[in-house]
Amino acid sequence: MTPLKWWQTAVFYQIYPRSFADGNGDGIGDFKGIIEKLDYLKDLGVDALWLSPHYPSPNWDCGYDISDYCNVAPEYGTLDDFKTFLAESHKRGIRVILDLVLNHTSDEHPWFLESKSSRDNPKADWYVWLDSPLPAGEGTGVRVPPNNWQSCFDGDAWTYVPERGQYYYHYFMKQQPDLNWRNPEVKQAMWNVVRFWLDLGVDGFRLDAIGTIYEDPNLTPHNVPMNLAQLRRASELAHTPAEKKQIEKYWYDMFKHQWGGPGLHDLMKELRAILDEYDGDRMLVGEDDNIDYMGNGDDELHLVFNFPLMRTERITPDHIRRNQKERLSRLEALPIKGWACNTLGNHDTSRLFTRYGDRQHDSSLARLHAALVLTLKGTPFLYNGEEIGMTDLIITDPSKLRDTMAIWYYHSLVNDLGVDPAEAALRAGEMSRDKNRTPMQWNNAPNGGFSPPGVQTWLPVNPNYKEGINVRDQLHNPNSLLNYYKHLLRVRRNTPALMEGEYVPLHPRAKDYFAFLRQTSAQTVLVILNFSSRKLELSFSRTAALKDKSLRLLFSSAIHSRTDLSPKALSLGAFEVLIAEAK
Numbered sequence: 321m322t323p324l325k326w327w328q329t330a331v332f333y334q335i336y337p338r339s340f341a342d343g344n345g346d347g348i349g350d351f352k353g354i355i356e357k358l359d360y361l362k363d364l365g366v367d368a369l370w371l372s373p374h375y376p377s378p379n380w381d382c383g384y385d386i387s388d389y390c391n392v393a394p395e396y397g398t399l400d401d402f403k404t405f406l407a408e409s410h411k412r413g414i415r416v417i418l419d420l421v422l423n424h425t426s427d428e429h430p431w432f433l434e435s436k437s438s439r440d441n442p443k444a445d446w447y448v449w450l451d452s453p454l455p456a457g458e459g460t461g462v463r464v465p466p467n468n469w470q471s472c473f474d475g476d477a478w479t480y481v482p483e484r485g486q487y488y489y490h491y492f493m494k495q496q497p498d499l500n501w502r503n504p505e506v507k508q509a510m511w512n513v514v515r516f517w518l519d520l521g522v523d524g525f526r527l528d529a530i531g532t533i534y535e536d537p538n539l540t541p542h543n544v545p546m547n548l549a550q551l552r553r554a555s556e557l558a559h560t561p562a563e564k565k566q567i568e569k570y571w572y573d574m575f576k577h578q579w580g581g582p583g584l585h586d587l588m589k590e591l592r593a594i595l596d597e598y599d600g601d602r603m604l605v606g607e608d609d610n611i612d613y614m615g616n617g618d619d620e621l622h623l624v625f626n627f628p629l630m631r632t633e634r635i636t637p638d639h640i641r642r643n644q645k646e647r648l649s650r651l652e653a654l655p656i657k658g659w660a661c662n663t664l665g666n667h668d669t670s671r672l673f674t675r676y677g678d679r680q681h682d683s684s685l686a687r688l689h690a691a692l693v694l695t696l697k698g699t700p701f702l703y704n705g706e707e708i709g710m711t712d713l714i715i716t717d718p719s720k721l722r723d724t725m726a727i728w729y730y731h732s733l734v735n736d737l738g739v740d741p742a743e744a745a746l747r748a749g750e751m752s753r754d755k756n757r758t759p760m761q762w763n764n765a766p767n768g769g770f771s772p773p774g775v776q777t778w779l780p781v782n783p784n785y786k787e788g789i790n791v792r793d794q795l796h797n798p799n800s801l802l803n804y805y806k807h808l809l810r811v812r813r814n815t816p817a818l819m820e821g822e823y824v825p826l827h828p829r830a831k832d833y834f835a836f837l838r839q840t841s842a843q844t845v846l847v848i849l850n851f852s853s854r855k856l857e858l859s860f861s862r863t864a865a866l867k868d869k870s871l872r873l874l875f876s877s878a879i880h881s882r883t884d885l886s887p888k889a890l891s892l893g894a895f896e897v898l899i900a901e902a903k
């Protein structure tokens with residue numbers, strides 16, 4: 321077997337810089353803070369960091385609207401601070417990948433400022449500019465956007481610029497104009513950005529929203545009988561399965577012409593070729609679940625996320641088995657086998673502790689889900705704070721919201737849809753991504769130790785830091801979730817089959833538990849995740865790989881009196897996670 325690359329065996333950890341650690345006491349995370357926490361990350365046992373955008377930005381979309389791709393946001397520090405961070409990470413054997421936003425820039429980026437200034441400046445064609453299609457509008461004072469496309473964040477996807485007498489297109493907010501990737505100069509400019517960071521030594525990139533880079537060149541209008549705000553509201557009010565299905569179809573239909581236009585494969589190949597010029601196995605992971613973007617398995621993206629695993633209200637054994645079957649068979653069918661990549665949360669989604677909890681067994685479920693991501697075949701991505709069980713914090717005061725998309729929705733609900741302001745505030749708080757971006761909780765001190773006492777943090781700190789949901793308390797508690805993650809990460813690192821082994825599902829009809837093997841030619845490991853509150857008595861006597869073997873316990877979330885177990889008669893407690901090696 322060819323030895324695996326670092327990004328195949330690594331556990332990635334996503335740092336959301338604004339909320340990770342505030343080193344200079346201004347209420348906002350920064351590189352000084354991150355550097356101070358590198359020993360914590362090393363001790364936790366992660367191998368690589370994905371840094372959400374750290375570039376200068378007016379922050380309409382929390383850094384995903386970049387105004388300078390080759391620098392560091394002043395609130396996070398300087399380019400030298402970044403270099404120190406990178407060197408200190410590498411010194412500890414921790415790799416670093418950056419967030420690369422290709423689809424759009426900030427509307428304050430000099431490229432856009434120039435582009436919008438006239439129809440004939442050197443960058444006039446760097447963004448997606450269109451005339452209003454109805455000249456009849458002329459003279460009547462009525463302007464009509466090129467079509468009915470919506471921005472997925474804030475209403476119309478077209479914004480009018482008087483200097484050009486034209487509209488520009490934005491899949492996201494109007495402060496995030498889409499670049500025109502059909503223009504070779506745009507490519508060159510962005511490839512220079514890529515080289516800039518690769519030259520500094522970064523280990524790769526997470527590619528933001530790549531599916532949105534090319535839209536339908538025919539500008540086919542959508543046929544959904546509502547606009548974005550109405551559709552969001554309808555989603556909230558849909559209760560029956562039929563209503564939910566209809567809404568799902570509407571979401572798909574509303575945006576299907578704005579995604580996956582022709583050209584992306586060639587573009588990804590070009591980008592990949594640049595990475596391959598560098599030593600050190602630099603890597604690309606796409607914010608997309610489409611395995612097609614891995615090309616032949618070795619000429620486009622190294623990884624795409626297994627988002628379908630998390631696209632469910634509840635994680636059940638059936639759901640996982642179906643998901644694994646579908647994903648792994650597709651990856652294996654690539655001419656050069658692809659590698660899986662699993663995650664259960666990031667800065668855009670409800671936190672896994674909240675989202676997949678049942679309000680009764682949340683702690684046990686969080687442990688099961690952590691074990692799932694860390695034992696499935698593929699590269700795991702963790703999101704900062706999940707290791708201490710951080711939960712969503714719903715902000716119900718609209719003036720405290722920072723996620724522009726939620727602020728926009730609040731105003732649409734109240735002003736356009738006539739929703740009562742109190743309900744609108746709740747709905748906006750629930751859909752806002754602020755809830756899962758609150759500052760990291762480091763200890764049981766004011767501000768959760770994120771910022772010094774008395775400092776106003778950029779988003780409120782979740783007060784549950786006082787209830788043990790903080791790093792320091794959990795480090796001292798051997799039974800904490802944090803120590804559970806640490807233990808599991810260690811077991812993973814010391815168990816080659818958990819990193820390299822094939823996935824072999826067992827007991828395919830089991831409703832209560834998910835059992836599988838991870839297998840290399842040298843090692844067989846059995847993993848059982850009991851998703852129920854029932855005790856289980858299981859037998860694997862019919863599993864060929866376990867026949868006539870005994871099991872050596874590698875990890876359990878419960879206490880076992882013995883470390884040698886029999887596959888013929890295994891007892892598992894409620895919600896137990898058990899990992900054992902066949903001997």
Ligand code: GLC
Binds near residue numbers: 385
């Ligand atoms: C990605 C990011 C998200 C951002 C969007 C626009 O989906 O994860 O946070 O708002 O792209 O850049």
